[in-house]
Amino acid sequence: MSALLEIRALTVDFLAPRVVRAVDGVDLALGPRERLAIVGESGSGKTQLLLACTGLLAANGRAMGSVRFEGRELLGPGDAAAPARGSGIGFVFQDAGGSLTPHRRIGDQLVEVAMAARGMPKRHACDESLAMLGRVRLPDPGSTMNAYPHELSGGMRQRAAIALALAARPRLLFADEPTSALDVTVQAEVMALLDALCRDLGMALLLVTHDLGVVAALAGRIAVMYAGRIVEEGDTDELLANPAHPYTAGLLASVPSLSALDDGELATIPGAPPRAGETIQGCRFEPRCPRRRERCRVEGPRLEAGGTSLVACHYPLDAGRSP
Amino acid sequence: MTLGLGREALDALRRDRTAVVCLLVLGLLVLATLAGPALLDYREDEIDWSHMAAPPFEAPGHWLGTDRLGRDLLVRTLHGLRISLAIALAATLVSLVIGVAWGALAGFRRGRTDAWMMRFVDVLYSLPQVFFVIILTVVFGRGPFTILVAIGAFGWLTMARIVRGQALALRDREFIDAAIVGGASTARILARHVVPNLLGPVIVYATLTLPQVILVESFLSFLGIGIQEPLASLGNLVADGAAELETAPWMLAVPAACLMLVVFCFNFLGDSLRDALDPRDR
Numbered sequence: 001m002s003a004l005l006e007i008r009a010l011t012v013d014f015l016a017p018r019v020v021r022a023v024d025g026v027d028l029a030l031g032p033r034e035r036l037a038i039v040g041e042s043g044s045g046k047t048q049l050l051l052a053c054t055g056l057l058a059a060n061g062r063a064m065g066s067v068r069f070e071g072r073e074l075l076g077p078g079d080a081a082a083p084a085r086g087s088g089i090g091f092v093f094q095d096a097g098g099s100l101t102p103h104r105r106i107g108d109q110l111v112e113v114a115m116a117a118r119g120m121p122k123r124h125a126c127d128e129s130l131a132m133l134g135r136v137r138l139p140d141p142g143s144t145m146n147a148y149p150h151e152l153s154g155g156m157r158q159r160a161a162i163a164l165a166l167a168a169r170p171r172l173l174f175a176d177e178p179t180s181a182l183d184v185t186v187q188a189e190v191m192a193l194l195d196a197l198c199r200d201l202g203m204a205l206l207l208v209t210h211d212l213g214v215v216a217a218l219a220g221r222i223a224v225m226y227a228g229r230i231v232e233e234g235d236t237d238e239l240l241a242n243p244a245h246p247y248t249a250g251l252l253a254s255v256p257s258l259s260a261l262d263d264g265e266l267a268t269i270p271g272a273p274p275r276a277g278e279t280i281q282g283c284r285f286e287p288r289c290p291r292r293r294e295r296c297r298v299e300g301p302r303l304e305a306g307g308t309s310l311v312a313c314h315y316p317l318d319a320g321r322s323p
Numbered sequence: 324m325t326l327g328l329g330r331e332a333l334d335a336l337r338r339d340r341t342a343v344v345c346l347l348v349l350g351l352l353v354l355a356t357l358a359g360p361a362l363l364d365y366r367e368d369e370i371d372w373s374h375m376a377a378p379p380f381e382a383p384g385h386w387l388g389t390d391r392l393g394r395d396l397l398v399r400t401l402h403g404l405r406i407s408l409a410i411a412l413a414a415t416l417v418s419l420v421i422g423v424a425w426g427a428l429a430g431f432r433r434g435r436t437d438a439w440m441m442r443f444v445d446v447l448y449s450l451p452q453v454f455f456v457i458i459l460t461v462v463f464g465r466g467p468f469t470i471l472v473a474i475g476a477f478g479w480l481t482m483a484r485i486v487r488g489q490a491l492a493l494r495d496r497e498f499i500d501a502a503i504v505g506g507a508s509t510a511r512i513l514a515r516h517v518v519p520n521l522l523g524p525v526i527v528y529a530t531l532t533l534p535q536v537i538l539v540e541s542f543l544s545f546l547g548i549g550i551q552e553p554l555a556s557l558g559n560l561v562a563d564g565a566a567e568l569e570t571a572p573w574m575l576a577v578p579a580a581c582l583m584l585v586v587f588c589f590n591f592l593g594d595s596l597r598d599a600l601d602p603r604d605r
Contacts, residue, residue, distance in 0.1 A: 168505055
């Protein structure tokens, strides 16, 4: 498989003022039209991973390792991420309305991107933008073109933001928790929309979320992140049915279901993730892990093949058997 | 306006009655400074030996009286207003163009670029302005042009700082990231996404700059390194008038009232303009 996006040993540090490592040696590959979801709790470094790939890290952030998009290196001095911009990688941000400039009409912003990234004449870019607003199923594309961001509702703004991210017709779409600012019914609609758009436009998708329910429907593959590292990566169906890493199993167990509600209490993972900047010798999940042994405290596990997926655990759960 | 919000802002401004009145008053004043002196009977440096220090409406032809050398106060005030307005507008324009561009670029680029650009501003800040003006008068001689250069060279510094602070805050907003990912160039992002969003404070500060420039000019004229007699400026008219306050209060009242009217109009206009440029307030 020739990779569209290939991440090798990506590490992201922040100087704040001592070094805080947000992402720690992540490897990921994504083929054309493939859909990968990165799952993990907040602070696990998912968002910083996406920002590092697009050169959007905060001023005190440093990315090391290698990120290749269609064979071109995106990490480096100066504006190395430039080749991925425009029609390379699109980005849907967490706060929907935030990616729209408040002082300009939605239409102007879409047209600007279409003209800059695709070299279209203005007239053509206008038609294209109108079509794009229809494609994200905004009820009245014509009047939305002339609207300012504050005149739209939250759900409409997220649709407009998705249209903006797609206006350059990117080959890969980054979606950073695109629905966490929306209410549940709108969440489902936006996810269905992303699904349809990826299929129609032949886009690859890198989705970041903490919502496993969202992932199941949308992504072909899942990478689970914990404290800056990928602890498990595999096929969605396989991973959800037979998690190998105790953390993945814990995450799955803490998803509320109707039957679990009968017991009255929601399953949780005891403890808290390590604080940023803490140095840990062994496995990062060890303090919270129900399966920990002596070896886990001294030796950090690597991501290795375990059955159908990759697992970073000395004592993974056996496939098909509950712990 | 090149910022893409010109026509709507103008429409909003047109609906704002205060703004229309202020524009009208300012327009009439400008017209008066341009056409007035030619229509009146006296020149600004013409001495009427028979009517020295005449109060308003007493001497024929001298509607607002004369100063202690018998020069027509209305004509001199209009002349002074012309020079003061020209200097104030030019200096404000300089501060708008250089200050906004400088500050926006520094705040947007952050890091080392920002540090160097703002240290340059700090160095200029720490130069004593009066000393700088004295050097300029040695080079260029005294006159409106020297004053303009002197005020322009320093006027943009505060604007650059204000804009840089705003740009720094805007830089962290997602729509800037979205624009970067969308492939927009730095110049385009600055012009389309950064500057329009910081116009509010810029306009407000610019309207504060106008009267400030007039006052700085009068201060420099008072020190003897600004606009010199027989040229008139609002600054040296007020300074002369203040000296005669007990014997001839109109010599202060006429130019001071004119200065107040101008500053008042610009402040109101700035406020309306700020509202007109913000789509949420339209």
